[in-house]
Amino acid sequence: MHLLEFGILDHSLGISRNFRSSRQEDAHEYMVNLLESMHKCCLPSGVPSESPSAYEKSLAHKIFGGRLRSQVKCMQCSYCSNKFDPFLDLSPEIHKADSVHKALTNFTAAELLDGGQRQYQC
Numbered sequence: 001m002h003l004l005e006f007g008i009l010d011h012s013l014g015i016s017r018n019f020r021s022s023r024q025e026d027a028h029e030y031m032v033n034l035l036e037s038m039h040k041c042c043l044p045s046g047v048p049s050e051s052p053s054a055y056e057k058s059l060a061h062k063i064f065g066g067r068l069r070s071q072v073k074c075m076q077c078s079y080c081s082n083k084f085d086p087f088l089d090l091s092p093e094i095h096k097a098d099s100v101h102k103a104l105t106n107f108t109a110a111e112l113l114d115g116g117q118r119q120y121q122c
Contacts, residue, residue, distance in 0.1 A: 028089075035064055035088040055086040064088055072113070 038060035040049045047054050055061045067084040074080075090107065097103035 028091075032089055035060060039065075039088065061086065061088065 039054075039058045042059040043049060043054055044057055047057055055065065055067075058065075065086060065088045068087050068090075070083045070085065072081045092103040092107035094103050097106055
């Protein structure tokens, strides 16, 4: 495949239709744009890119993606709710970590929903 097919490289527009001159874009935004374009391009015809089955059928998602589990456990009744969201990139906080392992550990650490806006209703 060629970058023109993904909409990433367009000689008349520069790098991408989504990138414009005089705007700040970085390597992460470029990677996200590239992966999303590859995801859309690699889907079988007729499969909408945002449908749940798209992530199972996309070659880009099979190679680069995954599913992020969000789990909430009620401390009163011990009920556990799991939600799985597809992803093509992760954005862990790196300013508080001195290694990739520490950044991923912080990213996946459990949080206590202890009231206010962080209150979980059973």
